[in-house]
Amino acid sequence: MGALQKRKVAIIGAGGVANGHANGYLEHQDKIDLSAVCDVAYEKADEFAQRYAIPAVYADVEDMLAEQKPDLVSICTPPATHTELCIQCMEAGSWVLCEKPLCGSLADLDQIVDSEKQTGCYTVSVFQWRFGSAAQHLKTMFDQGALGKAFSGVCNTTWYRSEKYYQVPWRGTWKDELGGVTMGQGIHLIDLFLWIFGDWSEIKAMTATLAHDIEVEDVSAALVRFRNNAVGTILNSVACPRQETYLRLDFERATVEMNGLYRASNENWSVSTGELDDEICAETSARWQSLTSDVTGGHPSQIRSLLSDMDEGRRPTTTGPGIRNTLEFLSALYKSAFTNEIVRAGSIVPGDPYYAAIHGGADTEGKACSR
Ligand SMILES: NC(=O)c1ccc[n+]([C@@H]2O[C@H](COP(=O)([O-])OP(=O)(O)OC[C@H]3O[C@@H](n4cnc5c(N)ncnc54)[C@H](O)[C@@H]3O)[C@@H](O)[C@H]2O)c1
Numbered sequence: 001m002g003a004l005q006k007r008k009v010a011i012i013g014a015g016g017v018a019n020g021h022a023n024g025y026l027e028h029q030d031k032i033d034l035s036a037v038c039d040v041a042y043e044k045a046d047e048f049a050q051r052y053a054i055p056a057v058y059a060d061v062e063d064m065l066a067e068q069k070p071d072l073v074s075i076c077t078p079p080a081t082h083t084e085l086c087i088q089c090m091e092a093g094s095w096v097l098c099e100k101p102l103c104g105s106l107a108d109l110d111q112i113v114d115s116e117k118q119t120g121c122y123t124v125s126v127f128q129w130r131f132g133s134a135a136q137h138l139k140t141m142f143d144q145g146a147l148g149k150a151f152s153g154v155c156n157t158t159w160y161r162s163e164k165y166y167q168v169p170w171r172g173t174w175k176d177e178l179g180g181v182t183m184g185q186g187i188h189l190i191d192l193f194l195w196i197f198g199d200w201s202e203i204k205a206m207t208a209t210l211a212h213d214i215e216v217e218d219v220s221a222a223l224v225r226f227r228n229n230a231v232g233t234i235l236n237s238v239a240c241p242r243q244e245t246y247l248r249l250d251f252e253r254a255t256v257e258m259n260g261l262y263r264a265s266n267e268n269w270s271v272s273t274g275e276l277d278d279e280i281c282a283e284t285s286a287r288w289q290s291l292t293s294d295v296t297g298g299h300p301s302q303i304r305s306l307l308s309d310m311d312e313g314r315r316p317t318t319t320g321p322g323i324r325n326t327l328e329f330l331s332a333l334y335k336s337a338f339t340n341e342i343v344r345a346g347s348i349v350p351g352d353p354y355y356a357a358i359h360g361g362a363d364t365e366g367k368a369c370s371r
Helices: 018-026 042-052 061-068 079-091 106-119 133-143 181-197 278-289 299-312 320-339
Strands: 007-012 032-038 056-058 072-075 095-098 123-125 150-160 200-208 219-226 231-237 239-251 254-260 269-272
Touching (some): 007 018, 007 061, 018 032, 018 042, 018 072, 018 299, 032 042, 032 061, 056 061, 061 079, 072 079, 079 095, 079 106, 079 123, 095 299, 106 123, 106 320, 133 254, 133 269, 133 278, 150 181, 181 219, 181 320, 219 320, 269 278
Parallel strands (some): 007 032, 007 072, 095 123, 150 231
Antiparallel strands (some): 150 239, 200 219, 219 231, 239 254
């Protein structure tokens, strides 16, 4: 693509996270023009447009798509609006970068994938943690056998959210947020964990609402077994006064840890070989240290990857098949918690209530998540 053929990008939803998208796009001004912003609250879109020098402002998505014909649209609206907006944008001929959680069920994911087939466009889920240089390097090392077998993992998203945080009307509800800490906060590290270790095979989980006056869970925990036989524990909470995002992965040839909060660059990752043979220690350390770039896992790095996929016309990794393992896991986590059963991969299919809705159609006005 020549310098004069920059891609047109639009943002829908001009709230908090849209700033991450705008700043991410501003790092790629050689390739894109941030040409429009749209928000049902026009004044928010207008103020956002002034902040980032965006020329066109809309309150109506249909008008924006018809007039702007963007190549790429970032969807930064509350979760329950995502599926419909993704499909609407693809039908208008735009690729989509949609905030997490992409959608509220496997049924919705299948609808999005059907729309991809019909339109030839792709909807990319924001999973920015995958795009840090250390995460990419680790994944390559594991996939190429440099770390040996995976044995166990610990995946802790232990954050804090005040009552004020939940005063935003869409938060803390099944209908609008599509879940609690699992879908809203834990989803990032869960996705990173599953992406590295691969397909999961079974899960046993529990959820609870302990610290906030909300209908969704603010704590969840799960035991997971992977198809490669590794096992793991997952803890998600927004009731932790000292916050941390911690991933520990034990492989045959190293313990790999990531310790940070909302983002990670190389310095947040460490590799230890402990008491292993000198030869293994030397090989693993040398391979890990062959990482030369230092890229933070964030919106700019995911956007860079997406723009290069657009240039190549190839399916981005965080679309349909590349994210199903995570979305099926999230559905299974709620199903296991609410039914008190072990849930196996592949078992949530059309006809299962947890295929149609992440909460399985449970009493969303009540305390379904505390059962
Ligand atoms: N990836 C991350 O690290 C990260 C961080 C924060 C939030 N998020 C996600 O981003 C999304 C938005 O979160 P936020 O905190 O920015 O929310 P927000 O409430 O600050 O902003 C959402 C905006 O969308 C607008 N909106 C709502 N429905 C719309 C529609 N149908 N069409 C156009 N505009 C509409 C609202 O008026 C509002 O301005 C959520 O899915 C959230 O989970 C992701």
